[in-house]
Amino acid sequence: MNAQIIDPLQGDFPEVIEEYLEHGCMKCIAFNRRGTLLAVGCNDGSCVIWDFETRGIAKELRDNDCSSPITSVCWSKCGNRILISAADKSLLLWDVMSGNTTSLKVSVLEVSNNGATPASRNKCADGITSFSPTAACFSKNGNLVYVGNSKGEILIINHIDNEVRAMVPIPGGSVVKNIVFSRNGKYLLTNSNDRIIRIFENLLPLKDEVRALVDLNENLNDLEGVEKLKAVGSKCLTLFRELQDLITKVHWKAPCFSGDGEWVVGGSASKGEHKIYIWDRVGRLVKILEGPKEAIIDLAWHPVRPIVVSVSLNGIVYIWAKDYTENWSAFAPDFKELEENEEYVEREDEFDLIPETGKVKESDVNEDDEVDIVTVEKDPGFSDSDMSEEELCFLPATPTCDVPEQMDKFIESSSKLVDSNNSGSPLSEEAGPNEHTTNHNSSPLEDDAWGTRAKRKRKPSEKVLELQAEKLKKPSKSSKASKFKTKPVVDEDGSNGFYGDEFSDE
Incomplete structure (x- = not known):
């Protein structure tokens, strides 16, 4: 993207539908960290991975044990795993290359101070409280999993041992429909049934968040059960901002952050309209995008480009991009656009065989030196700590068999x-x-x-x-x-x- 030709007064966000993707009935979407791959959860329980550069299907993941519609999709930091939540209240961790799945069991053992199990919160016979996860996402480094449940709570889980380490109650206790982190990991965004989009500030250190969470649990040994989890959760997340439409009381679908975290977008849940609202982080509404007469069910912002991808109720993925205007001055450094006629004054050496202005100093570059075409330049949008040698950015193309009739x-x-x-x-x-x-x-x-x-x-x-x-x-x-x-x-x-x-x- 050529940042020099973008008008800073127009805002760096998409405006029109550029293209659409179609494959079965798609329900939820998520970009990997680089924006090169797009994971789409389908109604039949499968997960389709699109190569976003070529707009082609790179891989399709299926599990015989998972046939319920997928409700949320999230990539790990390295891109080797995908975390999904399904309509049957299950959490699955999908390995992208092998296609193997791992089920995450979310439960909390409630024990009071005297050792007895309190009779509350819909427990099973063995004294373990069962939760109904509705949405899930990874933290920035992928070491923790943040899960929103039907009780209006955010659970912070270490996915290695599947243990809940903290709990953050959401005001009102409404069902959490969506949960997503900003790319820098500083803010967490949730969408609840009470028609409010909430932005939480992450208080945990980004580099060693697991260790910090363990230290918080050790410092609160005088508390037990849910009270301890809530006390730890208050030191992990704090409410930063609430976004809502006080006039129309619109239900929201799939809010998310922009790639740089400066914008917050949310889709209207009204039937028969495909509207996307864009706020700044302060809470001011800056733009409304209107699409086809189809309800929106999910959307995602590209990590490094001003592109929004939305999913309609019919299962079609729409790609929104910025409407660029031609700026001829961007193609030549000495080109000047004229609004009206101007008197041209020729230079004294303009028609000389070798004008003074055209004389260039001899270059010090040795033409015999080999040009490096292998080394990949660092993306200025990512810091050195974000770089990973094992990061999965692209998937090998899978050849398809030719159909005899077509041959x-x-x-x-x-x-x-x-x-x-x-x-x-x-x-x-x-x-x-x-x-x-x-x-x-x-x-x-x-x-x-x-x-x-x-x-x-x-x-x-x-x-x-x-x-x-x-x-x-x-x-x-x-x-x-x-x-x-x-x-x-x-x-x-x-x-x-x-x-x-x-x-x-x-």
């Missing part, structure tokens, strides 16, 4: 092209037995049935067109009719073409 059509169309080329004229069907004619009204590009090759027809020269026009206006009275002969030539691509540069009388 037969391809062979048939190819044979027709070969026959037409060998006959000396691709327009043999239009021409008569003793003469060649060209169809000037047809398109200059003629595609075959398969659509893999294109032949370009040459236009007749101006001389031939003039002579043809004179012939129509003044027909010859002599018995010998003047005719045009087209001389066959062979194009660079091997196909036959014609031009009528010869004129003769028979």
Whole structure:
């Protein structure tokens, strides 16, 4: 993205729908940390990974034990794992390369100070409280999992031992529908059934968050059970901002942060409208994007580019991009756009063979030095601590088998092209037995049935067109009719073409 040609007064956020993706019934989406891969959870329990650069499907993950619709998707920092939550209240950790899944059991053992198990909070027979996770996401470094549940709470879990280390109650106790971190890991955003989008500030250190969480638990040994978890949670997250529409009381769908964390976006949950609201982090509404007449169910912002991807109720993914205006001054350093006529004053050395302004000092670069085309330059949007040697940015393309029917059509169309080329004229069907004619009204590009090759027809020269026009206006009275002969030539691509540069009388 060329940042120099973007008008800073317009805001660095998308404006129009550029493209759409379609594959089954898609429900939720998430970018990896670089924005090169897009994970999409489907209604049948599968997870499709799109290569966002080529807009093609790179991989499809399926598990026979998971057939419920996926409600949320989140990538780990290195991109090797995907955390999903399903409609059957299950949490799965998916390995991207192998396709293996690991189930995460979320539960809290409640024990009071005297050792007895309190009778509260929908416990199972073994004294373990069962939670219904509704959304989940990784922390910045991927060491902790933040889970929103149906009781209006945020659970902080160490996914290695599946133990809940902290609990943050949300005001009002409404069901948490969405939960997502900003890219820098400083803010956590939640969406609840009470029509309020909340922004929490992360108080844990980003580099050693697991150790800090363990120290908080050890310092509160005088507390037990849920009280201890809530006390630790108050030292992990604090409420920073609340976003809501006080007039229309709109329900929100899938809010998220922009790549730089400066903007907060949320989709309207109203039926029959595809509206995306954009706020700044202070809470001011700056723009509303309106799409097709389809309800929105999920959206995500690209990590490094001003692109928003939204999912409609019909399962189609729309890609929103910025509407760039042409700025010719960005293509040449000495180019200047003129709003009105200006008097031009030529330089004194403008017409010299070697003008003074054109003399450039000799470069110190040695032309014999080898150019490094292997080393990848560091992205200025990511710090050195964000770099990872094991990061998964792209997936190898999986070849697909050719369908026999399509191969037969391809062979048939190819044979027709070969026959037409060998006959000396691709327009043999239009021409008569003793003469060649060209169809000037047809398109200059003629595609075959398969659509893999294109032949370009040459236009007749101006001389031939003039002579043809004179012939129509003044027909010859002599018995010998003047005719045009087209001389066959062979194009660079091997196909036959014609031009009528010869004129003769028979």
